[in-house]
Amino acid sequence: MRPFVFVNLAMSADGKLSTTERRQVKISGKSDFLRVDEIKAGSDAIMVGIGTVTADDPSLTVKSEKLKKERTERGCEENPIRIVIDSEGRTPENAEILHKGPGRRIIAVSEKASDKNLERLSPYADIIVAGKDKVDLAGVMEALSDIDVKRVMVEGGGTLIWSLFEEDLIDEFYTCIGNIIIGGDSAPTPADGTGFIKEENFTRLELIDMEKADEGVLLRWRVKR
Numbered sequence: 001m002r003p004f005v006f007v008n009l010a011m012s013a014d015g016k017l018s019t020t021e022r023r024q025v026k027i028s029g030k031s032d033f034l035r036v037d038e039i040k041a042g043s044d045a046i047m048v049g050i051g052t053v054t055a056d057d058p059s060l061t062v063k064s065e066k067l068k069k070e071r072t073e074r075g076c077e078e079n080p081i082r083i084v085i086d087s088e089g090r091t092p093e094n095a096e097i098l099h100k101g102p103g104r105r106i107i108a109v110s111e112k113a114s115d116k117n118l119e120r121l122s123p124y125a126d127i128i129v130a131g132k133d134k135v136d137l138a139g140v141m142e143a144l145s146d147i148d149v150k151r152v153m154v155e156g157g158g159t160l161i162w163s164l165f166e167e168d169l170i171d172e173f174y175t176c177i178g179n180i181i182i183g184g185d186s187a188p189t190p191a192d193g194t195g196f197i198k199e200e201n202f203t204r205l206e207l208i209d210m211e212k213a214d215e216g217v218l219l220r221w222r223v224k225r
């Protein structure tokens with residue numbers, strides 16, 4: 001058993017998530033920010049890779065007071081469970097995700113994480129150990145299902161999302177395409193990693209809908225199985 005997993009990203013018109021220096025860029029506009037807050041508030045958990053934590057230092061909190069209130073009225077924490085996929089337990093102790101706003105945090109590590117790092121992070125987050133070198137993502141999803149997590153939003157980056165596609169762990173994929181060109185052949189994209197080599201392995205998508213969003217476009221895809 002695993003939860004429903006969807007990805008939400010903003011990318012430039014040329015398909016980049018950020019610059020070659022992995023510097024965060026404002027890609028989407030105000031209406032997209034509100035939409036992202038809503039889908040975040042509608043999720044039980046929100047997941048990012050350690051690369052996103054070190055590059056962007058996001059808090060991944062729900063921003064709207066109304067949405068926070070609606071969550072607490074439903075008997076949920078104000079924020080979804082925040083999960084970092086972090087093989088070695090490198091999350092900095094002062095990361096925003098560990099401090100901003102109430103709610104549970106989980107850091108999923110592999111057996112490679114040192115005891116020192118586990119000790120360092122355990123005051124701030126629950127630790128799941130899954131996988132030998134890299135985090136075993138299917139194992140993490142199973143562990144989330146065991147604690148009644150039904151809906152997981154993944155906010156990047158491209159390395160984590162690639163692995164989730166590779167392991168067929170994604171159900172829906174939303175991209176807001178903004179009206180800028182970032183360029184750069186090493187700039188992160190929605191699915192980096194090694195990529196599929198054989199055509200028969202490609203993930204196939206079905207378009208759910210598309211709409212104009214600020215100066216760009218929002219595409220929502222479902223993974224075909």
Ligand SMILES: NC(=O)c1ccc[n+]([C@@H]2O[C@H](COP(=O)([O-])OP(=O)(O)OC[C@H]3O[C@@H](n4cnc5c(N)ncnc54)[C@H](O)[C@@H]3O)[C@@H](O)[C@H]2O)c1
Nearest residue numbers: 009010018022049050051052055135156157158159160163
């Ligand atoms: N525009 C957007 O919507 C958006 C959203 C999030 C991130 N970003 C950008 O993406 C970049 C960060 O992405 P990234 O690809 O460097 O990092 P990432 O966030 O995808 O984290 C990847 C890291 O997770 C760890 N990991 C552990 N187990 C793993 C597994 N099984 N599979 C994959 N990774 C595993 C590894 O250390 C790996 O390097 C930043 O530049 C950030 O600004 C953009």
Ligand SMILES: Nc1nc(=O)c(N)c(NC[C@H](O)[C@H](O)[C@H](O)COP(=O)(O)O)[nH]1
Nearest residue numbers: 010025026027028036056058059060061
């Ligand atoms: N929707 C969206 N539009 C963008 O233009 C952009 N650059 C991101 N990037 C994703 C980024 O990793 C996180 O959405 C924020 O950084 C959230 O972090 P906060 O909770 O606000 O701290 N996302």
